[in-house]
Amino acid sequence: MNSHSFVDPRQTTPLLADEVVRLTDVHRRFRETVALDGISLSVRKGEIIGIIGRSGAGKSTLIRCLNGLERPDSGEIAIEGTRIDRLTESQLQPLRRRIGMIFQHFNLLSAKTVEANVALPLKIEGLAKAERLARAREMLDLVGLSDKAAAYPAQLSGGQKQRVGIARALAARPALLLSDEATSALDPETTRSILSLLKEINHKLGLTIILITHEMDVVRSIADRVAVIDAGRIVETGPVQSIFANPEAPITRRLLEGSRxxxxxxxxxxxxxxxxxxxxxxxxxxxxxxxxxxxxxxxxxxxxxxxxxxxxxxxxxxxxxxxxxxxxxxxxxxxxxxxxxxxxxxxxxxxxxxx
Structure with a gap:
């Protein structure tokens, strides 16, 4: 399905040729609490960008706006040229298939096999059983879990569960992968293996990845660029190496203290x-x-x-x-x-x- 076929042309916005995401002056508040305070950011095709900040900085609200679970009070959010902040819930559904999500706590269904968990988004989409199972096996092979297709989540380690979560997120062939603190619950060795897998997938598929994290070590491992968010505003952004070599914002320096x-x-x-x-x-x-x-x-x-x-x-x-x-x-x-x-x-x- 063409990702724009369900959208009125007036609801599209021109992006640069290689842009997948563009946020323009996005604001969101909850009563007296300002969650996002004028966020502007673009993400290019095939880029891995880390969005980092302390708890309460606005990261969770930002990712919920990116997948359409929250609506901004003002500003524009475009995914592959489509203004998602203008869409109804029914219009959002096909667009969400272009956005994969992986979570800190995996969110796997315990009563379903690994294969069935990976195939679930395709079942919801209405694909035939043979087609969705074939795609699930393909994704399990990509994440190195072909031998776990018939297992249940309770039989897996934390790292294996996250690999299943990644396979499920990729099943519908998304243009964008959102990672919401996906390694926070994992030990350092498993974290390294998951980050290595994400980098490999980025190279193989040309997949655009946005990492939401509070861990600088995650950003330094695989991100091309980093945006530092504080009190709902992006206070610093640039190539990872430049930010590590010359952090300018005080919050960036504090976030870097443990890793320099x-x-x-x-x-x-x-x-x-x-x-x-x-x-x-x-x-x-x-x-x-x-x-x-x-x-x-x-x-x-x-x-x-x-x-x-x-x-x-x-x-x-x-x-x-x-x-x-x-x-x-x-x-x-x-x-x-x-x-x-x-x-x-x-x-x-x-x-x-x-x-």
Whole structure:
């Protein structure tokens, strides 16, 4: 079925050629509580975008607006060019088949087999039994659970249940997959396997994925881009590597605290008591982080700079360095020399003022 065949042409809105989702100045409030406060965002075909924020930031309301379970008070939401904020419930039904959902708690039917759970959306759609079972088996093969078709959810591990949830979400061949805290209930090893599966599916199917999460490690693992939401507003957005290397919004920095190198407490205490040293935090990404960074600092080390903490890690396939330096506080020329050289390499340099 053509995804636009059920919609009056006046209810469509032109998107850029590769856009799947566009939100324009979306507002939603519940009595005195503002849930969404002017959200604007576009998502391209084949992109994985992470929408991250603390509890109560507006993530749940946003995802419910994207799948049509909530209506915005104002603004526009377009999926594949269709204004879903204007549709009736009956008009929304076929469009929802273009949107797959995976959930934190799996939402599988315990009395149905794995195969029947995956085939259920197709049964609701009215497909013939042979066709929907064939598609269910195809999806179970894609998620690595061909041998579990006849099992029941109670016989599966948490990771296996989430794989069934992913297979079910993909059964109707959606254009968009929404992941609502889908790994929050899983252990770290299982989380890594699920995220790897989502990245593989993204590559194989060219599927657009929106990850709603409060975990930066989820975003850094597979997302191409991240949008940070706080108090119903998007406060920062950009490529994942750029946001990790140079977070600007205070909430982004707080969200990143647990996933970036930081000074251990014993060093913080020691440096605070040493008024003669100035502390710099340095973030830099790309080849410079691996090759040139420390060469450029050799002269500074000779003049009394010390490296006290840090190193190089990789965000997906891009190297990033976060280091902490101390410099003689009285040597203003050395401080400026180091700051200038690092800034010339697009490093983010923060004077921590003795921590």
């Amino acid at each position: 190198p930081r000074l251990p407490e014993h060093l913080v205490d020691r440096l605070r008591s040493d008024a003669s040293r100035l502390v710099l935090g340095v973030d830099v990404s790309g080849d410079y982080a691996q090759r040139q960074l420390f060469t450029d600092l050799v002269d500074a080390f000779r003049q009394g700079a010390n490296l006290v903490q840090g190193g190089v890690e990789h965000i997906q396939d891009r190297p990033m360095a976060r280091i902490f330096l101390t410099l003689p506080a009285q040597d203003a020329s050395l401080v400026e020399q180091v700051k200038f050289r690092l800034a010339a390499a697009n490093a983010r340099v923060e004077v921590l003022n003795h921590v």
